[in-house]
Amino acid sequence: AAAATAADDPIAPSVKVNYTKLLINGEFVDAASGKTFSTIDPRTGDVIANVAEGDIEDINRAVGAARKAFDEGPWPKMTAYERSRILLRFADLLEQHHDEIAALETWDSGKPYAQVADVEVPMFTRLFRYYAGWADKIHGLTVPADGPYHVQTLHEPIGVAGQIIPWNFPLVMFAWKVGPALACGNTIILKTAEQTPLSALLVSKLLHEAGLPPGVLNIVSGFGPTAGAALASHMDVDKIAFTGSTATGKIILNLAAKSNLKQVTLELGGKSPFIVCEDAEVDKAVEMAHFALFFNQGQCCCAGSRTFVHERVYDEFLEKATARAAERAVGDPFKEGIEQGPQIDKDQFEKILRYINSGIESGATLETGGERFGSKGYYVKPTVFSNVKDDMLIAKEEIFGPVQSILKYKDLNEVIRRANATNYGLAAGVFTQNLDTANTLTRALRVGSVFINCFDVFDAAIPFGGYKMSGMGREKGVYSLSNYLQVKAVVTPLKNP
Numbered sequence: 001a002a003a004a005t006a007a008d009d010p011i012a013p014s015v016k017v018n019y020t021k022l023l024i025n026g027e028f029v030d031a032a033s034g035k036t037f038s039t040i041d042p043r044t045g046d047v048i049a050n051v052a053e054g055d056i057e058d059i060n061r062a063v064g065a066a067r068k069a070f071d072e073g074p075w076p077k078m079t080a081y082e083r084s085r086i087l088l089r090f091a092d093l094l095e096q097h098h099d100e101i102a103a104l105e106t107w108d109s110g111k112p113y114a115q116v117a118d119v120e121v122p123m124f125t126r127l128f129r130y131y132a133g134w135a136d137k138i139h140g141l142t143v144p145a146d147g148p149y150h151v152q153t154l155h156e157p158i159g160v161a162g163q164i165i166p167w168n169f170p171l172v173m174f175a176w177k178v179g180p181a182l183a184c185g186n187t188i189i190l191k192t193a194e195q196t197p198l199s200a201l202l203v204s205k206l207l208h209e210a211g212l213p214p215g216v217l218n219i220v221s222g223f224g225p226t227a228g229a230a231l232a233s234h235m236d237v238d239k240i241a242f243t244g245s246t247a248t249g250k251i252i253l254n255l256a257a258k259s260n261l262k263q264v265t266l267e268l269g270g271k272s273p274f275i276v277c278e279d280a281e282v283d284k285a286v287e288m289a290h291f292a293l294f295f296n297q298g299q300c301c302c303a304g305s306r307t308f309v310h311e312r313v314y315d316e317f318l319e320k321a322t323a324r325a326a327e328r329a330v331g332d333p334f335k336e337g338i339e340q341g342p343q344i345d346k347d348q349f350e351k352i353l354r355y356i357n358s359g360i361e362s363g364a365t366l367e368t369g370g371e372r373f374g375s376k377g378y379y380v381k382p383t384v385f386s387n388v389k390d391d392m393l394i395a396k397e398e399i400f401g402p403v404q405s406i407l408k409y410k411d412l413n414e415v416i417r418r419a420n421a422t423n424y425g426l427a428a429g430v431f432t433q434n435l436d437t438a439n440t441l442t443r444a445l446r447v448g449s450v451f452i453n454c455f456d457v458f459d460a461a462i463p464f465g466g467y468k469m470s471g472m473g474r475e476k477g478v479y480s481l482s483n484y485l486q487v488k489a490v491v492t493p494l495k496n497p
């Protein structure tokens, strides 16, 4: 693996950390407790910055500000066109500050700079333009009722939205949550992930520069069981949206039920099948399966983490997939040409190495990788296992790392049954040139996204979400608006029907 340098001499980022406090009611403030926590450079384990640590009191303050901004305005009372224009101005500012945002996100998350600069920041900007476009196109219906009534529906914002996001895509997850909530006229308290608090603070500063009124978007950095749980439990929060693990998703749903039955949307874990059919073009399938698993250091909820390969192409696929993983360029994410940076933190790094050991112990064949890369930071060598069986831990649980598990299959019905034999249902990849095979698999797979001869296509207009224990609700696209709207039926008697 890894022609590139190890992280022993990391490249200095060309950006300063300017915002580390909580953002409440339009102002950067310290935590009520005065406490801070460190956010770490995953290339080295060194501290990047100390960030204000929000807890229950800060959540209470932030909810108060959001409540006031919702109940008294001006946000929900502005014209939809004015809201749209603020989001468009924000998108322009994002373009002006592109390099600074990309460098900060790379530093805090360890993603390759090119991925952040060329894909994620532009995607973030595109998502806000997409939602700016929706803001003034949200409207209800006129309803034909039995009887002499004029009936219409109003599509109104839900109110104060709590949002809790993970560390694997700090900016993109911000856009998936904040974009639709703002377009629909809600106010927000966003709890960022403790591993990656920085980029949200920078872009939120720009959003205020674009004209967002104070209190509409409040950012509370901090930990899950404290700040996150306080938000999910709050009696004055009308809706909670969460992305993260299935275990934490259950906690969130419970907290919502135990408090005020706030509406809940969840985007949770996955163990997505990537199915390579007997007629697949092997070279292309190898590259796409590689991307489906290794993209973002393997830290994707929809990662194609069960690579099912038809027995007729299995040997050729395995040889080429192993060679591709072995030549994946690992190293300092600021270095040009790097495909894979470090994992997000020590916990994830150690968890992945434990899964690798479990794969070896359970009898899977380690084809390449299988250990840390370099001697510093949280790098893991791209790893491929063959001879993986369905009941092995590495085939059942979400690893969230650069570990590809290759499984052999014989026929279509068998692979459908095995692909669906999981509590997850987020995504699937299907690689075939046969339209009938593609259609059969597409309809049989119990997942929220099917990528045929492609993977991870994340256009703003394409809905994303899970079947089964991968979540509730859909983000992006027209479907995402319903997460942030409620419907009011208005009935008026007609005098002269």
Ligand code: ADP
Binding pocket: 164, 165, 166, 167, 191, 192, 193, 194, 222, 223, 224, 225, 226, 227, 228, 229, 232, 243, 244, 245, 246, 248, 249, 251, 252
């Ligand atoms: P991961 O394993 O990817 O870190 P988590 O589900 O633990 O996934 O974290 C995703 C987000 O949920 C983070 O912002 C985290 O702080 C938050 N979180 C974790 N535990 C809780 C909890 N008990 N209540 C509310 N939020 C939580």
